[in-house]
Amino acid sequence: MRRDELEGAVRETLSHQVAVARPLSADPAGQAIRRAKRIRRRRTGAGLALAAVATVLVSTGMAQLVDDPGRQGTPIVVIGDPNPSGRPIPSATASVAAPAPGTSVDVLAGATLISVSGGRLELPGVGPAERAHLLPSGGGWLVVGAPTTAGRSLWVAQRDGLVQVLLAGAGSIVVAPDGRQVAWRDGTGLLVAGVVGTQLIGPVRTPMPTNAEPVRFVGDSVLVRLNPDDAGHILWRPGVGQLTAGTDRSTLNVYGALPDGRLVGQVSTGDPARTCLAMLDPKRGLKPVLTGCGPELSPDGAGGISADGRWLLVNGSVGKASGSLLVDLQRLGPDVTAVPAGPPVTGEIAWTTASDATYVDGAGNVVRVNVDRVRSGKLADPTPVPGVQPGDRPVLVTGS
Incomplete structure (x- = not known):
């Protein structure tokens, strides 16, 4: 099917789904097509799989990452790419009135990112935070929220001040040292996903014991503590079998x-x-x-x-x-x-x-x-x- 035929089909489908008594003041099909075109232009040939995921996420606004019938509580969601044409871009120029913080690394205090030079950037909606990690591209940060009664959250904050929620209602969340992977507990399962831009992609899941929690990445593997009250850890490599208890009972x-x-x-x-x-x-x-x-x-x-x-x-x-x-x-x-x-x-x-x-x-x-x-x-x-x-x-x- 040619591109003009595909666009015509999308317009016809949407027009059939909406009962109107007068002409629409906006063209939802045109907006959807224009948004898809913007996303397509930002994707390269090497990222076709990611583009497909992002298209689905943008069209729905948000998508549940996994469907676990044994999971209880607030669902974990991944938020799709926002439409930048409809939002103001916060200024990335921060106040530099405060002196440098006296550290060789950036600091996140509340919702304020304080750079080594003393510059400040407000990240609305972030916090309280438990950890913060620079994205591999250097274009922003992954922020792990402090535990709450609803679980933990994971935000991605960009240098223009835009903040998006990647995970909500999760158990323990750990970020790989290079910032390219994230692992978290979701109900009865352990999940690992890659970080590409402002998306989590390619999630891999395995069942895990009731009290087990991920604690850190070791290379491409996830170190899991089997019980917070007892000694014993195990390494799980995503995609290579399920998580099974090992012999370690001393660590x-x-x-x-x-x-x-x-x-x-x-x-x-x-x-x-x-x-x-x-x-x-x-x-x-x-x-x-x-x-x-x-x-x-x-x-x-x-x-x-x-x-x-x-x-x-x-x-x-x-x-x-x-x-x-x-x-x-x-x-x-x-x-x-x-x-x-x-x-x-x-x-x-x-x-x-x-x-x-x-x-x-x-x-x-x-x-x-x-x-x-x-x-x-x-x-x-x-x-x-x-x-x-x-x-x-x-x-x-x-x-x-």
Whole structure:
């Protein structure tokens, strides 16, 4: 069928569906066709599959991502591309009256994105946020909402100030380190989808145990904690079989991956009051291959590894000193040592270089840790973020 014939058929179908007593003041078929043309022009040959998904989403306004008869509560939805011709474009030029926030990464406080230079961009409708991640294209951010009685939300915020809801009413939501994938719990299932522009595409689903939750991405796999009250994790690779419980019953928390693929985590021991650090082999069911005990690690799971795999910043205590600890992973062994680094970590840790890390403490202040200073005995000092309103707890923007 030629394009003019297709357009004529669409117009005729819509005209038959609407009973009118007088001519329409607007041409809905023309609007639909013009919108489809705009979307088609933005898609390339490599994105034909995505274009088909987007066309369906735009024509309906929103689409339920999955149909799970066992799911209860508010449905999870994916919002389609908006029509930019009918909305004002918010200004992306933010106020720069406030000084720089004293951090090498952007900060999201409430609905305000504060850049390293001190520039501010309002993101209406976002928040309160639990995490924020830069989109792979650099054109915006993925924002994971704090848990509510209705579940969590996932927003995509663009640099022009436009905010769209990608997920609503979800369980735990995790974003891949490169920002290209998202995993979340939906009722009795675990889903993983790709992030392309402002869309979630190609969702893959697997059933999961009642209390299990996704906790992080490890490469293309999702690390799942089987029960928040017990030790035990499993790696699930989307599209390669279903999620099935493995043999790991000792891993309490995982802090990240080393360059060689091994994971670093907190494991339980025969002593219920004592936990240890361990390097875990993901190819052998997260079996510990090297263990180091010494510092008392916090059960909250907060921690992060430098990109070169040398340093671990983790919550815990040494003697009477409690807070964040710096651990040299190259010296992980029977008697691992840790150096106090600063106040306890809340949220994500952003390692901006091999020797510099940034995080937010419990008071909402930004803490910058330099490895050399900490090793010389100088604790990191928290710095307030200028202009943050009371109750707006800042979160770091990772992935930048």
